[in-house]
Amino acid sequence: MSSTTRDERPLRRLGFLGPPGTFTGQALVAMLEPAESAVADLVPLHGSPAVLAAVREGLVDAGCVPLENSVEGAVPPVLDGLTEDPPLAIIREAVLAVRFALIVRPGTTTEGIRAVASHSHGIAQTRDWITTHLPAAEVRIASSTSEGAAQVARGEVDAAVSSPLAAREHGLEILVHDIADHPGAVTRFALVARLGVTPAPTGRDRTTLALAVENRPGSLVTLLREFALRDIDLTRIESRPVRNRPGNYWFHLDCAGHVEEPAVGEALAALRRRGAHVRNLGSYPRADTPQPPVGTGHR
Numbered sequence: 520m521s522s523t524t525r526d527e528r529p530l531r532r533l534g535f536l537g538p539p540g541t542f543t544g545q546a547l548v549a550m551l552e553p554a555e556s557a558v559a560d561l562v563p564l565h566g567s568p569a570v571l572a573a574v575r576e577g578l579v580d581a582g583c584v585p586l587e588n589s590v591e592g593a594v595p596p597v598l599d600g601l602t603e604d605p606p607l608a609i610i611r612e613a614v615l616a617v618r619f620a621l622i623v624r625p626g627t628t629t630e631g632i633r634a635v636a637s638h639s640h641g642i643a644q645t646r647d648w649i650t651t652h653l654p655a656a657e658v659r660i661a662s663s664t665s666e667g668a669a670q671v672a673r674g675e676v677d678a679a680v681s682s683p684l685a686a687r688e689h690g691l692e693i694l695v696h697d698i699a700d701h702p703g704a705v706t707r708f709a710l711v712a713r714l715g716v717t718p719a720p721t722g723r724d725r726t727t728l729a730l731a732v733e734n735r736p737g738s739l740v741t742l743l744r745e746f747a748l749r750d751i752d753l754t755r756i757e758s759r760p761v762r763n764r765p766g767n768y769w770f771h772l773d774c775a776g777h778v779e780e781p782a783v784g785e786a787l788a789a790l791r792r793r794g795a796h797v798r799n800l801g802s803y804p805r806a807d808t809p810q811p812p813v814g815t816g817h818r
């Protein structure tokens with residue numbers, strides 16, 4: 520059974536959480552085939568919501584956003600953005616090892632750091648290090664780790680928690696390498712497109728869904744049982760509030776398999792029969808092996 524269509528148009532214009540030097544930009548490069556990289560126009564955008572908006576408005580063919588981090592969990596603005604209208608679908612994913620460096624303007628010492636900036640996830644993953652080594656520094660949240668680096672370059676803060684690549688992109692230097700509190704962290708990124716682009720099943724796929732259910736005893740368990748009955752492995756589940764309906768939640772979940780395979784397709788049909796509002800957020804090849812950060816994230 521299939522209600523999906525293929526769209527073989529090449530992905531030319533690709534948005535990503537910018538500026539150049541973010542982990543998301545590096546993940547986007549890792550998702551592309553060499554032939555695609557050769558012709559792709561990589562467009563840095565300010566904030567993950569702006570990336571999703573650009574995809575919806577057709578300003579880019581697809582956009583790369585962070586989904587979840589192994590230490591800090593989901594990226595809430597991305598989960599919330601995925602359930603807005605018109606619907607979007609994930610067409611590729613990448614898992615990237617994230618390593619953080621403290622980057623500064625040439626000549627800055629640890630003693631000279633009064634303010635340090637990064638993405639909230641970057642700060643969360645280096646909080647112990649910052650507390651120990653920069654106890655007096657003010658922490659400022661930026662829209663991305665590389666935007667933190669841009670603020671250093673503009674003289675707005677003294678240091679940023681960023682990728683080593685961001686130091687190169689912004690003409691800064693690395694004061695301290697590997698400052699993560701939990702070495703070995705990985706982040707999962709998604710390439711998101713408008714509906715109509717569904718990758719063919721590969722036999723090693725993942726499907727992402729968002730479910731809105733009526734709040735009555737057992738309703739969530741009833742829905743989850745539809746996966747268990749069909750022996751479908753659920754790999755992630757979390758909830759986010761439905762913003763304009765207090766007390767109501769979207770349940771975001773990932774499961775193994777492709778919507779065009781009988782088990783997943785039938786599970787989705789059963790969820791709908793049971794009255795759930797189901798957003799199919801895409802079936803795409805699974806990326807199980809973390810990749811090292813690569814490339815510059817832009818041309």
Ligand SMILES: O=C(O)C(=O)C[C@]1(C(=O)O)C=C[C@@H](O)C=C1
Pocket residue numbers: 536540541542543544585587588594617638640641662663664665706
């Ligand atoms: O700011 C960046 O460089 C990003 O790509 C975002 C992001 C995130 O949202 O988690 C990605 C990886 C790291 O965990 C820190 C930040």
